[in-house]
Amino acid sequence: MASERKPAARAAENTSPFGFDTLQVHAGTAPDPATGARTTPIYQTTAFVFEDADQAASLFNLQTFGNIYTRLTNPTTAVFEQKIAALENARAATAVASGHAAQLVAFHMLMNPGDHIVASRKLYGGSITQLGVSFKRFDWHTTFVDPDDIDGFAAAVTPKTKAIFVESLANPGGVISDIEALADVAHKAGIPLIVDNTMATPYLCRPIEWGADIVLHSATKFLGGHGNSMGGVIVDSGLFDWGQNDKFPHLSQPSPAYHGLTFWETFGDMAFAVACRTISLRDLGPAISPFNAFMILTGMETLSLRMRKHCDNAQTVAEFLARHPKVEWVSYAGLKSDRYHALAQKYLPRGAGSVFTFGLKGGYESGTKFVESLQVFSHLANIGDTRSLVIHPASTTHRQLSPEQRAAAGAGDNVIRLSIGIEDVADLIKDLEKALAAA
Amino acid sequence: MSATLDKIDHDNYNDDYVRGILRKTRVIAMVGASPNWNRPSYFAMKYLQQKGYRVIPVNPKEAGNEILGEKVYASLSDIPVKVDMVDCFRASAAIPPITDEAIKIGAKVLWLQLGVRNDDAAAKAEAAGLQVVMNRCPKIEFGRLSREIGWMGVNTRVINSKRQSRI
Numbered sequence: 036m037a038s039e040r041k042p043a044a045r046a047a048e049n050t051s052p053f054g055f056d057t058l059q060v061h062a063g064t065a066p067d068p069a070t071g072a073r074t075t076p077i078y079q080t081t082a083f084v085f086e087d088a089d090q091a092a093s094l095f096n097l098q099t100f101g102n103i104y105t106r107l108t109n110p111t112t113a114v115f116e117q118k119i120a121a122l123e124n125a126r127a128a129t130a131v132a133s134g135h136a137a138q139l140v141a142f143h144m145l146m147n148p149g150d151h152i153v154a155s156r157k158l159y160g161g162s163i164t165q166l167g168v169s170f171k172r173f174d175w176h177t178t179f180v181d182p183d184d185i186d187g188f189a190a191a192v193t194p195k196t197k198a199i200f201v202e203s204l205a206n207p208g209g210v211i212s213d214i215e216a217l218a219d220v221a222h223k224a225g226i227p228l229i230v231d232n233t234m235a236t237p238y239l240c241r242p243i244e245w246g247a248d249i250v251l252h253s254a255t256k257f258l259g260g261h262g263n264s265m266g267g268v269i270v271d272s273g274l275f276d277w278g279q280n281d282k283f284p285h286l287s288q289p290s291p292a293y294h295g296l297t298f299w300e301t302f303g304d305m306a307f308a309v310a311c312r313t314i315s316l317r318d319l320g321p322a323i324s325p326f327n328a329f330m331i332l333t334g335m336e337t338l339s340l341r342m343r344k345h346c347d348n349a350q351t352v353a354e355f356l357a358r359h360p361k362v363e364w365v366s367y368a369g370l371k372s373d374r375y376h377a378l379a380q381k382y383l384p385r386g387a388g389s390v391f392t393f394g395l396k397g398g399y400e401s402g403t404k405f406v407e408s409l410q411v412f413s414h415l416a417n418i419g420d421t422r423s424l425v426i427h428p429a430s431t432t433h434r435q436l437s438p439e440q441r442a443a444a445g446a447g448d449n450v451i452r453l454s455i456g457i458e459d460v461a462d463l464i465k466d467l468e469k470a471l472a473a474a
Numbered sequence: 475m476s477a478t479l480d481k482i483d484h485d486n487y488n489d490d491y492v493r494g495i496l497r498k499t500r501v502i503a504m505v506g507a508s509p510n511w512n513r514p515s516y517f518a519m520k521y522l523q524q525k526g527y528r529v530i531p532v533n534p535k536e537a538g539n540e541i542l543g544e545k546v547y548a549s550l551s552d553i554p555v556k557v558d559m560v561d562c563f564r565a566s567a568a569i570p571p572i573t574d575e576a577i578k579i580g581a582k583v584l585w586l587q588l589g590v591r592n593d594d595a596a597a598k599a600e601a602a603g604l605q606v607v608m609n610r611c612p613k614i615e616f617g618r619l620s621r622e623i624g625w626m627g628v629n630t631r632v633i634n635s636k637r638q639s640r641i
Contacts, residue, residue, distance in 0.1 A: 100622040116627030127628040
């Protein structure tokens with residue numbers, strides 16, 4: 036009977052009537068109610084005074100909205116959280132100290148000892164180590180599979196698997212995940228698809244609109260965008276039904292951490308974000324500084340402007356390198372010849388990001404000489420800065436590996452990674468030309 | 475922006491429609507209110523009391539007892555004061571007789587909590603002149619429209635460059 040139809044898990048569509056550029060400026064940033072300050076104030080305080088004992092008790096029981104302690108919530112950080120939730124078309128977000136902290140907190144909310152993750156083999160190297168080595172000490176196990184083999188993800192899922200984890204645009208291999216197909220695999224298994232969207236940002240790709248349930252960011256990169264502040268964030272679509280099976284007892288069963296409160300029943304479509312904050316962030320502790328949150332939310336106000344310039348510059352630089360006689364190959368999905376070009380047109384129609392690798396003709400020595408000959412590019416281990424950045428993985432991040440191991444990791448002796456900034460592209464090309472001549 | 479009170483439909487409510495209901499309501503009868511502190515109804519009742527609403531619990535099993543300082547009644551008809559809104563923490567199938575009673579006592583709003591929806595009952599209530607909200611929580615909606623819920627990192631979908639924070 037029509038009157039008995041089951042309501043959707045989601046209480047409200049988050050699709051905003053406002054455009055992306057309006058949201059990046061305004062979402063979450065109302066004038067300060069106490070002072071009228073138009074820019075978000077930096078609430079640089081550890082704790083907040085209770086109105087009275089009753090309000091304090093309500094706050095600790097999660098019965099009312101308010102601030103207790105900056106490890107849990109902070110009004111400056113909350114603006115960053117609301118902004119990213121709005122831009123990702125999500126229900127809610129929980130900010131943490133770094134991208135790695137976002138992964139730790141998100142998985143802590145899903146996993147028990149003995150549980151399992153299926154992840155892309157081409158994740159950022161630091162994530163491979165976090166999942167493959169450090170998480171093992173919690174008795175959390177990961178099977179890494181070829182990101183191009185959708186059936187491989189399905190085959191790797193076990194009854195203990197609690198999530199599928201990929202990057203929308205992988206760092207630095209240029210792999211683009213087929214989010215829609217992976218969401219289907221995850222949902223058939225009754226588990227969420229988690230997508231790290233650091234390299235694409237919501238301006239280029241909104242994974243939730245393709246079926247992802249949880250989105251993670253290292254806000255240190257393009258969201259902040261200026262290379263000045265560490266931060267991470269867990270974004271909850273609000274679309275996953277945590278009560279559909281018994282795989283997620285921390286959400287669907289009474290919580291011993293809150294005297295028998297059931298998060299899924301009490302908080303509905305924001306249960307995961309609230310639990311990440313009030314259990315995992317509270318008990319593990321990797322809180323973001325309000326000052327860093329302020330720097331990141333200020334950066335986010337210009338996200339679309341920067342991403343357009345980043346992508347335009349990267350496209351021009353990639354095309355220049357692809358034509359250069361000293362360059363063996365360029366791995367950039369914006370190039371028509373790239374193996375991920377078709378997926379880029381589906382998932383990243385506004386641009387393929389600005390971080391990519393290319394191969395020099397020549398070996399290890401050519402790589403170090405090239406890097407040393409650059410003047411505008413900064414030689415450092417980061418991405419997603421206004422400044423153009425370069426690294427030669429073989430002589431830096433992957434130095435401890437043998438040449439064979441380096442090649443297998445996609446960090447062969449001739450591989451250079453670039454993160455293209457928002458400078459004048461002609462100056463970047465001049466700088467690269469000079470360094471290529473010296474290499 | 476003109477304050478249109480069109481609700482759009484029962485999958486999508488206009489913010490002004492929900493805001494209008496929460497602004498004019500004073501007395502809420504909460505059907506299915508629980509005396510246990512960790513139940514969602516207790517959360518909602520406590521929060522709404524803090525925001526200035528009078529919330530009268532209705533629960534036959536608790537009739538005569540008190541929840542959060544308010545006497546519990548066995549049914550809507552037993553409540554001796556005028557009720558503006560009937561807020562239901564009950565299964566969707568249990569809604570029709572509650573709707574009939576809500577109409578009888580002259581309530582202006584029928585509100586069904588998160589996960590509760592009954593389109594036939596809604597149509598009947600609307601035909602009798604009541605406004606209806608389904609599959610929402612008044613605590614969450616108040617928190618969203620006042621932007622307080624944003625402190626928890628929740629996307630309020632509200633954009634406003636005005637200083638006041640009233641809903």
